Amino acid sequence: xxVLFLATGNEGKLREFQELLLxxxxxxxxxxxxxxxxxxxxxxxxxLKAEAAARSRAGPALGDDSGLEVAALGGYPGLLSxxxxxxxxxxxxLLFERLCPHxxxxxxxxxxxxxxxxxxxxxLSFRGEAAGEIRxxxxxxxxxxxxxxxxxxxxxxxxxxxxxxEKHSLSHRGAAVRALLASGAxxxxxxxxxxxxxxx
Ligand code: IMP
Numbered sequence: 001x002x003v004l005f006l007a008t009g010n011e012g013k014l015r016e017f018q019e020l021l022l023x024x025x026x027x028x029x030x031x032x033x034x035x036x037x038x039x040x041x042x043x044x045x046x047x048l049k050a051e052a053a054a055r056s057r058a059g060p061a062l063g064d065d066s067g068l069e070v071a072a073l074g075g076y077p078g079l080l081s082x083x084x085x086x087x088x089x090x091x092x093x094l095l096f097e098r099l100c101p102h103x104x105x106x107x108x109x110x111x112x113x114x115x116x117x118x119x120x121x122x123x124l125s126f127r128g129e130a131a132g133e134i135r136x137x138x139x140x141x142x143x144x145x146x147x148x149x150x151x152x153x154x155x156x157x158x159x160x161x162x163x164x165x166e167k168h169s170l171s172h173r174g175a176a177v178r179a180l181l182a183s184g185a186x187x188x189x190x191x192x193x194x195x196x197x198x199x200x
Pocket of ligand 1: 010037064065066067068079081082083110144145146147159171173
């Protein structure tokens with residue numbers, strides 16, 4: 001089995017990547033790199049995480065940088081989604097405080113940038129988005145992060161209330177992972193025998 005390192009300290013992201021990469025023959029191993037997110041874009045931060053993990057383990061590594069962008073707030077909190085307040089409850093309170101003066105619907109989107117760092121090769125990046133709106137929380141205790149306050153377009157349930165497989169089919173992370181899989185970049189990591197090819 002081929003090991004793919006995942007640069008994250010976020011248990012919600014880890015669970016989702018394990019589900020999304022099930023059946024690919026890749027074994028995910030977490031590397032908590034704790035690199036400062038000093039990039040000025042999701043893709044720069046995703047690359048910083050993936051490259052730090054690839055360097056420390058001398059193997060292929062994935063990094064995810066993602067955020068919630070609210071249209072009425074000019075894309076806030078965006079890159080700062082994890083950092084606008086110390087706890088998730090405070091982050092959501094701050095979001096609603098800022099949204100209050102604005103008329104509903106509160107349109108928003110999630111963005112995910114995935115970086116795949118391969119030692120000795122240029123880092124690749126894959127993007128996924130999920131459009132929807134912010135509403136009063138539903139499904140607390142399920143999902144992670146801003147899941148309880150985000151309704152993907154056309155859904156009667158918040159991200160937190162959706163069964164994981166349905167969240168993946170609509171989510172920014174699901175879309176980014178599908179782009180990664182479609183690129184064939186991961187297939188090139190596994191050995192020929194794992195790709196069902198025989199050696200002559
Ligand atoms: P970062 O990628 O570590 O900078 O953090 C991303 C921020 O967006 C964190 O606050 C996450 O909780 C949040 N976030 C990213 N993806 C999701 C998601 O799928 N559901 C809910 N919150 C998310």
